[in-house]
Amino acid sequence: MAFDPFQLHVPHASLDVxxxxxxxxxxxxxxxxxxxxxxxxxxxxxxxxxxxxxxxSWFKHVKEINDRTxxxxxxxxxxxxxxxxxxxxxxxxxxxxGWGSMIRVRVAKxxxxxxxxxxxxxxxxxxxxxxxxxxxxxxxxRQEQAAAVAFNDSLPLGDPGIVWEVGYYLISEYHGRGIMPxxxxxxxxxxxxxxxxxxxxxxYYFEGNDASRRVFEKCGFQAQGMVPDALVLPDSxxxxxxxxxxxxxxxxxxxxxxxxxxxxxxxx
Numbered sequence: 083m084a085f086d087p088f089q090l091h092v093p094h095a096s097l098d099v100x101x102x103x104x105x106x107x108x109x110x111x112x113x114x115x116x117x118x119x120x121x122x123x124x125x126x127x128x129x130x131x132x133x134x135x136x137x138x139s140w141f142k143h144v145k146e147i148n149d150r151t152x153x154x155x156x157x158x159x160x161x162x163x164x165x166x167x168x169x170x171x172x173x174x175x176x177x178x179x180g181w182g183s184m185i186r187v188r189v190a191k192x193x194x195x196x197x198x199x200x201x202x203x204x205x206x207x208x209x210x211x212x213x214x215x216x217x218x219x220x221x222x223x224r225q226e227q228a229a230a231v232a233f234n235d236s237l238p239l240g241d242p243g244i245v246w247e248v249g250y251y252l253i254s255e256y257h258g259r260g261i262m263p264x265x266x267x268x269x270x271x272x273x274x275x276x277x278x279x280x281x282x283x284x285x286y287y288f289e290g291n292d293a294s295r296r297v298f299e300k301c302g303f304q305a306q307g308m309v310p311d312a313l314v315l316p317d318s319x320x321x322x323x324x325x326x327x328x329x330x331x332x333x334x335x336x337x338x339x340x341x342x343x344x345x346x347x348x349x350x
Contacts, residue, residue, distance in 0.1 A: 087155060087176075087277060088148070088183070092261075092268045098188040099261060100205065101269060103148040108184060108207045109137045111253065115209075120254040123319060124291050126219075130318045144182040144212070151176050155277070175240035177278040180214035185252065185265055209252035211265055213274060216247035216284055220309045220331045242281040242339070246274070249285075250297075257293070263300040270301070270334075281336045288313075289328030303332035 092099035115121050116132035129136055154176040186205045215234050221227040237244045252262060274280040285303060287294035295305075312329035321327065 087273050088152070090183075090268060090272055092185075092265050094261065094264050097259070097261065099265065100186050100188065101183045101211065101265060102186055102205070103152075104141060104144045104182065104184050104210075105207075106141060109134065109141065111207045112140075112210075113137055115251065115253045118254050120257070121251050124288055124294065125249075125251060126288075126313055126315065126319075130316070147179045147182040147212075150179045151181065154178065158277075175277065175279050177213075178239050180212065180246075181269075181273065181278070182212040183210065183269075185209040185211060185250075185261070187256075208256045208261070209250065209265075211248065211250040211262075211269060213246050213248050213269075213278075213280075213283070216245040218245075219286055220306075220312055220329055222309060222312060240279040242279060242336075244280070245282045245284060246278075246280050247284050247286070262297045266297065266301045275336065281339050283334045285332040285334075287330045287332070289330060291330075295330055295332070298332040298334075301334065303334045306331040306333050 088101075088103045090101040092101060113132055113134060113136075116125075116128045116136075117130065122128060122130050122132065128140075154174075158174045158176065184207050186207050188204050189206055190204070216231075218227050218230045218234075221230055234245050248266065250262060250266070270280070270283065274283065283303075285294075285298045287298070289308060289310075299305075308328050308330050310328045311326040313327050315321075315325045315327055317325065
């Protein structure tokens, strides 16, 4: 069977997990998840409360990413310079708009309605994972941050010096089951490295969110430090301690690339 990056099977001990493109019918599950404090209080960008209008706006955005990625993948697959997925040898890459996808589990048809899906569906959406060129949220100085973003965005697709950033969430019913480390590792090995030539992947977590930190650690990310008061949260997401929250920075560098070399490529 031909490889399809939008039907990406994730090995898991007890669940049938797959990564796919977004579907419009995912809306009710996403809205429910992003209004759950066990989810939204660990995310800075989705608004709270999260409404149907928010979903429609986000779906339009992620569909554009998915459509562009499909075009790039189809062009790659039919090109005379066809990629050898196993050896990662190609001059073509996907990811001009980044990567956006949904995490699903395949369940018995009788169980599907529990998650708000029609009873005849066997795949239920349980989370999202996306990758984009980094916005360097851990850089507090706004001019320095803007310069880093501008330089990173100027690098051509496939450049090993691009700093990518991964974000994700799972609906709370599936927390603590090892799904996210398996998903991130699979996406990285099957898509990010061979199809996007990712050499540097960063991730961020709110201070106190040890579960997210452990996901990164299980995937080989190294801690880069904690930035105190890195973000000012809206009142709807404020903690008892106030609106400011620290941000932990994690970084994965592809084996064979030293971090000093990759940092040097960022400054040239």
